[in-house]
Amino acid sequence: NNKEWQAAYSVIEQLEQAGFEAVIVGGAVRDALLDRPAHDVDVATNALPEEVKTVFQKTVDIGIQHGTVLVIVPAGPVEVTTYRTDGEYTDHRRPQNVHFVRSLKEDLQRRDFTMNAIAMRRDGSFVDYYGGQQDIEKRIIRAVGEAEKRFAEDALRMLRAIRFSAQLDFTIEANTFAAIQQRVADLGFIAKERIKAELDKLWVGQTVFGGIQKLEDSGLTAYLTGDFQTAQWHNFQTKDALLGWAYFALLQGAAWREVVRDYRLSNKEMAFINSVLTAYDALKDGWTNRHYFYYTEQELEAAQYFAQLRQLDALIPQQSIRELQAKLPIQHKQELAVNGADLLKWSGKKGGPWVKASLEDLLTAILHHELQNDRQQIKSWLEQQDLT
Ligand code: ATP
Ligand code: MG
DSSP states (O other), rough: OOOOOHHHHHHHHHEEETTOOOOEHHHHHHHHHTEEEESOOOEEESSOHHHHHHOOEEEEEEEEGGEEEEEEEEEEEEEEEEEEEOBBBSSSSSBBBBBSSOHHHHHHTTBBGGSSSSOOOSOOOOEEEOOHHHHHHEEEBBBSHHHHHHHHTTHHHHHHHHHHHHHTTOOOOHHHHHHHHHHHHGGGGGGHHHHHHHHHHHHHHHHHHHHHHHHHHHHHEEEEEEOOOOGGGGTTOOOOOOHHHHHHHHGGGHHHHHHHHHHHOHHHHHHHHHHHHHHHHHHHHTOOOOHHSSSSSHHHHHHHHHHHHTTTTTSOOOOOOOHHTTTOSSSGGOOOOOOOHHHHHHOOOOOOOHHHHHHHHHHHHHHSSSSSSSSHHHHHHHHHHHHH
């Protein structure tokens, strides 16, 4: 129906016409069975990467060593991966090598969970050797094969299990969960960036609280940086992963910078979090027009949401932030009727830090309706200030 599926179907059709077998696999099939919109519709095929490249005019090598070729068709780009099995895992992260195979069954066997190991043919029929459809029906996350072995191979799968359980509001099958409890220490082998990517998805999940509870119950929190404070996540829900990081930061107290930085957040993300936390702190004494001026609507809304989660509703202003911001006497510093040069001219004093401080003072006075944004009025106000 949607564009991504159309593109995938057209790729499969062309591979079949060239005599190969191709199917849709992974998250797209799972999400279709759950009636959730898919983001990436991935194709798997028995054609070797070189063979895939001969079938299509436009391709990009994006991971040829893992057998993945990006195929560009009119409906869009599609990732096409050759059926493969994984070689030996020696570092709890990734296989030493991969082997291309011609059997779909073997390809599905290397996948992490039964719900992710279902393939769909172009005619809409499913290839499901591991009971994935039934598990989806029962909303269960179950490892393909021997759970403990699968987590020992690739420790990230433990975090994926829990992230999926939060994302989809699924339970983790008992044996699979017990296997995570056995292997938690292996998380130390996983790069921070990959852990961050999983937490990004957990924060926007259907039940973040459920996810954090499982992180704690499994013992994984002991191998993750920061204090998760499970009880504090009750009812937390967002569409913006950065809000999850900001709330996580709030729970770290003074150590938030080091903790959040450890997950490799960018300077821009850190700056947003810093603003939200400062605005949140300022809520205790109530926000004034200065706060509505200096913080963005998004930052104030985040701080307000956190106050609500922590039952500090009493502090939350009654009016909408947007309305309060729209009513400010000025919206931007550029709208000030005077500038630093005016101050120097009027005072006859030498430049210095006082100029900036003085501009700040008069801005505050204007924001608080103690002074009008008018050159003459500001001039006399400044003279008045100098006298006192
Ligand atoms: P999402 O909705 O988060 O994208 P997804 O299932 O598509 O979920 P991806 O990370 O995009 O997850 O991976 C695509 C597929 O590749 C998975 O559905 C699964 O079959 C397989 N896969 C991904 N990561 C692993 C892993 N670490 N171990 C085994 N199989 C994996
Ligand atoms: Mg995906």
